[in-house]
Amino acid sequence: MSGDILVRVEGLTRRYGEQRVVDDLNFTLAKGQILGFLGPNGAGKSTTLRMLAGVLAPDAGRIVIDGHDLIDDPQAAKQAIGYLPEQPPLYQELTVDEQLQYSARLRGLGRAASRSAAARVKERCGLTAVGRRLNGSLSKGYQQRVGIAQAIVHDPPVIVLDEPTVGLDPLQLQDIRTLIGELKAGHGVILSTHLLAEVRATCTDVQIIKAGRLVYASPLASLQQRQAASGCLRIGLQAPPPLAALRQLPSVERIEDLGEGRFRLYHAPEVALHRTVLEHARAEAWDLWELTPERADLERIFVELTLAGRELE
């Protein structure tokens, strides 16, 4: 695994004035990984990705991309990266074909190689039909696709995508997610998002960043294992009994009162708690209106981690 490390980030720090927007970040990215950078708006996701792409210089720390230090050997390091900024970097007056060919030329491909690379990537991103249209006349979804296409046109080992699915309709969303999934083979992908569903749908690993610090990092697979090891049920009752009565239910380990008659019941795995709840609700007239099995462990982690600090402040 360690032989396939594509990106190594050590002690990455960036200040804007006095404020540390990115604070001592450490992580690695290996081939075959899709790393989801998750965090609330303003957490420092974009700043981190901009530094990875070499657009912004870090105040401290080291970034090594595919064996090349971004500061000592920027040309070689940048050659190994494809970057989609928050806003796709498209020249409005160029056609999609011209844009992609120019992007390829900038990354050092020859004229003929650029043309075939552009054609290939157009096919891959579903842009064949709009090749001769002007960037400026495309819808947001298509512009986003061109943005992704220009990032991967030179087939870089590392792909950095800043909020790749913003502004897409559900169908396009599916296409792009499939595309990102395909990129996994032979590449390392880092994408940022503030959508949990995004991470769950596409990523192999997740990192939660908050106020510039890494507060959580884990492979998604181990997260799912943990999830399977415990159960959780959210219920809503029109006429809730006292909390003590709920606590009496068999195999309930912990209860969280969510207010307005809603509760979160943590229970041992492999127990059909919903059946017990249903029986009690009918027998004791709790007037049940919601019964949701909660598998979204990531959501809870995210909310807990990102809200925790807010109460301290």
Added chain:
Amino acid sequence: MILVIAGRELRGLWLSPLAWTSLAVVQAWLAWIFLILLDEFRGLQGRLVGLEHAPGVTDLIAAPLFRVAAWCLLILTPFLTMRFSEERRNRTLDLLLSSPVSVTAIVLGQYLAILAFLLGLGALTALMPLSLATGTTLDFGKLLAGALGLSLLAASFAAAGLYFSTLTAQPIVAAVATLGLLLFLSVIDAADFGQNGAGGLFRYLSLFRHYDALLLGLFDSADVAYYLLFSLLFLGLAIRRLHDGRLRD
């Protein structure tokens, strides 16, 4: 890589109405001036015959035309050099900065594109007095010196404009600042500070004084050096600023 960037910039320029509009306006305006100069010359012609060392067609038509053309460029260039501000605003600068291209190549690419356009404009202007060669004899040495002066002036304008456009993401601010600097440097020698000290310095700094010498056909390497140094200074500043911008931004 410089040429790839310059090629795209030039293409972008031709795809925008700005290039065509400026070409049309400048050509129409200069053509009108040219006709007026020609008319005046015809009026003067009779009186010039008896004079010793009388000024010729080149002095009376080409030189004043080039002087007007220089002012046209002064006003026009700031609008062409706002490119960097636009790149930053449209976020296309991110594409350049994240590509394996040095900042120097980015600046030189942009610079070459603007220069190529301005030189084209200058060449079209030079065609007007050249057309007189069909009916009279021209002083090609003077004409060449004048064209060289105009090119050097354009190179200086473009460099200064490019630097200012790296300072701000607001294209108009960049244009106004460039225009301000160029105008200031054009009239800096107007105030009389005497022959020595500050007066001498101001005269040296003046953008047009060196140009006037070239228009008279006086080729002095000091004048040429002035424009080259001026361009290099601002290109250097632009490169530095873009480099540091990654630190500040």
